[in-house]
Amino acid sequence: MALVDCVSFYANAERVFDPTLRDRPTLVLSNNDGCVVAACPLVKALDPDIMGKPWFQIRAWCQAKGVEARSSNYELYGSLSSRVATILGRFSAWQEVYILYPEICCSAPAAISMASSPDPALETRGHRGATDPW
Numbered sequence: 001m002a003l004v005d006c007v008s009f010y011a012n013a014e015r016v017f018d019p020t021l022r023d024r025p026t027l028v029l030s031n032n033d034g035c036v037v038a039a040c041p042l043v044k045a046l047d048p049d050i051m052g053k054p055w056f057q058i059r060a061w062c063q064a065k066g067v068e069a070r071s072s073n074y075e076l077y078g079s080l081s082s083r084v085a086t087i088l089g090r091f092s093a094w095q096e097v098y099i100l101y102p103e104i105c106c107s108a109p110a111a112i113s114m115a116s117s118p119d120p121a122l123e124t125r126g127h128r129g130a131t132d133p134w
Contacts (some may be wrong), residue, residue, distance in 0.1 A: 010038035025067040
């Protein structure tokens with residue numbers, strides 16, 4: 001049995017889609033760019049309390065720190081979430097896909113639970129290589 005949690009999924013999806021963001025602190029804003037709903041680890045290192053902060057209050061701070069802000073792009077997140085599920089499905093005969101949406105402002109990680117296989121050690125070896133090309 002395995003649980004796969006895509007940490008800071010929205011922010012990291014933006015970084016996958018736009019390679020220029022790969023090594024840059026990136027955050028994602030809620031609908032209508034209201035507040036921060038996802039932040040990559042680089043942003044969280046600059047401000048551990050960044051989640052939920054209103055955009056109008058942190059815009060100047062982001063510019064000063066070189067933080068890239070992106071509007072939510074649900075089509076992109078859905079597409080990448082499906083790709084992750086498809087890739088992980090190759091490593092298990094059964095999977096259950098679900099997405100967590102906490103009530104309070106927080107990133108929405110995608111999680112996938114996979115049943116055990118005859119050889120779980122063999123099953124996990126290829127996971128990293130399957131997603132690295134992104």
